[in-house]
Amino acid sequence: EKGGYEYFMLKEIVEQPQAVADTLLGRVGVDGTLTLDEMRLAPSELRDIEKIVIIACGTSYHAGLIAKYAIEHWCRIPCEVEVASEFRYRDPILNRQTMVIAISQSGESMDTLMAVRYAREQRARVLAICNVNGSTIPRESDGVLYTHAGPEVGVAATKTFLTQLVACYLVGLYLAQARNLKFGDEINAVIEQLANMPQQVEKVLGTVGPVRELAKSLADSGTVLFLGRHVGYPVALEGALKLKELAYMHAEAFAAGELKHGPIALIEDGLPVVVVVPSREGRGVLHDKIVSNIQEIRARGARTIVIAEEGDDTVRPFADELIEIPAVPTLLQPVVSTIPMQVFACELALAKGNDVDQPRNLAKSVTVE
Ligand code: F6R
Numbered sequence: 571e572k573g574g575y576e577y578f579m580l581k582e583i584v585e586q587p588q589a590v591a592d593t594l595l596g597r598v599g600v601d602g603t604l605t606l607d608e609m610r611l612a613p614s615e616l617r618d619i620e621k622i623v624i625i626a627c628g629t630s631y632h633a634g635l636i637a638k639y640a641i642e643h644w645c646r647i648p649c650e651v652e653v654a655s656e657f658r659y660r661d662p663i664l665n666r667q668t669m670v671i672a673i674s675q676s677g678e679s680m681d682t683l684m685a686v687r688y689a690r691e692q693r694a695r696v697l698a699i700c701n702v703n704g705s706t707i708p709r710e711s712d713g714v715l716y717t718h719a720g721p722e723v724g725v726a727a728t729k730t731f732l733t734q735l736v737a738c739y740l741v742g743l744y745l746a747q748a749r750n751l752k753f754g755d756e757i758n759a760v761i762e763q764l765a766n767m768p769q770q771v772e773k774v775l776g777t778v779g780p781v782r783e784l785a786k787s788l789a790d791s792g793t794v795l796f797l798g799r800h801v802g803y804p805v806a807l808e809g810a811l812k813l814k815e816l817a818y819m820h821a822e823a824f825a826a827g828e829l830k831h832g833p834i835a836l837i838e839d840g841l842p843v844v845v846v847v848p849s850r851e852g853r854g855v856l857h858d859k860i861v862s863n864i865q866e867i868r869a870r871g872a873r874t875i876v877i878a879e880e881g882d883d884t885v886r887p888f889a890d891e892l893i894e895i896p897a898v899p900t901l902l903q904p905v906v907s908t909i910p911m912q913v914f915a916c917e918l919a920l921a922k923g924n925d926v927d928q929p930r931n932l933a934k935s936v937t938v939e
C-alpha cells in the first residue's frame with residue numbers, strides 16, 4: 571500500500587499533483603466558472619457576509635493564515651484567523667453575517683469541533699473544509715467543501731495541506747465572483763493559474779532532489795530558523811512545524827520584518843536559516859525587502875537556504891543554497907513553496923533515523939481538547 575515507498579509520507583508527497591488536480595476537478599469550468607454546490611450557501615447569503623473567521627489547528631491553521639491574504643485581497647471581506655483552541659475562550663464577536671470556515675483534515679479535531687459548535691450557537695454560518703467524508707465537523711457544519719486528497723496515513727499533513735490551500739482559494743474566488751465584479755479580470759487570471767497548479771506541483775517535485783542532500787548535511791544542527799513575508803510567512807511557520815514534529819528539532823519561524831525587533835540576535839556563525847522569497851510578480855517591494863533581510867543575516871554568519879522563483883538572479887549572490895520553484899502568482903506561491911519544506915523536514919528526520927509516519931507523541935487525529 572506504500573506503493574514501493576518506505577514511508578507513507580514519501581508517497582503522499584509525490585501524490586500531491588494528483589491530490590491538487592482531484593480537488594480542482596469538477597469545480598473549475600473551462601470558462602472559469604466555479605461550481606461549489608456542496609457549500610450549500612445561497613447567493614444571497616454569500617452577499618450578506620460581513621466578516622469571515624477561520625478556525626483550525628496546526629497545519630490546517632497555517633492554511634487558514636494563507637487564506638486570509640487571498641480572501642481579503644480578492645473579496646475585500648475582513649478575515650480573522652484563529653487557533654481553534656483559543657477561539658471560544660475570548661468571547662469572539664459573531665452573528666448571522668459572519669462566515670466561519672473550519673479547516674480540518676480529519677474532521678475530528680476536538681478543538682476545532684468545539685469551536686464549530688460555539689460558532690453555530692452564536693448563529694454564524696459554518697463552512698467546513700475537510701478531507702474525510704462524513705466526519706464529525708462537516709456533519710455539524712452548514713456547508714462543506716471536501717478536499718479530495720485521498721486518505722493520508724502519515725501523521726504529518728502534506729498532500730492534505732496543499733489541497734486545503736486549493737479549497738481556500740476556491741472559496742475566496744467563488745465569493746469574489748459572487749460579490750464583486752470589479753476585480754473580474756484579475757480573478758479570471760488567478761482561476762486560470764490555479765487550474766494549472768497540478769503541473770506546477772509536478773515541476774517542483776522534479777527539482778527538489780538537491781533538498782535531500784542539503785537536509786542530510788543539517789542533521790546535526792541544533793536549530794533551524796525560517797523567515798518569510800506575506801504568504802511566505804505562514805509557509806515559514808509550516809516549515810518550522812514540520813521540522814519540529816518529524817525531526818524533533820528546535821525550529822522557529824519569523825515574519826522577516828520582525829527580525830530587527832529581536833530575533834536577529836539569534837543569528838550566529840553557521841546557523842541555518844531558510845528564507846521564502848515572495849514572487850516578483852506584483853509585489854516588488856516585498857521581494858526587495860526580503861533580499862535585504864537575507865543580506866543582513868548572511869552578514870552575521872547565517873547559512874542562507876533560499877527558496878525563490880526560478881530565474882530570480884537578485885537572490886543568488888546571497889544564497890548559500892538556492893532552491894528554485896516555478897513562477898506563479900504571489901497568492902498561490904505557497905502551493906509550490908511548501909513542497910521543499912516538506913521534503914527538507916522529511917529527509918532530515920530520516921537522516922536522524924526517525925519514523926516519519928509515526929512521529930513520537932503525536933496522533934493523526936487529536937480527539938481530545
Ligand atoms: C501537522 C499536523 C497537525 C494537524 C492538526 C490539525 O503535520 O498534522 O498539526 O494539522 O492536528 O488536524 P486536522 O486538520 O485533522 O484538524
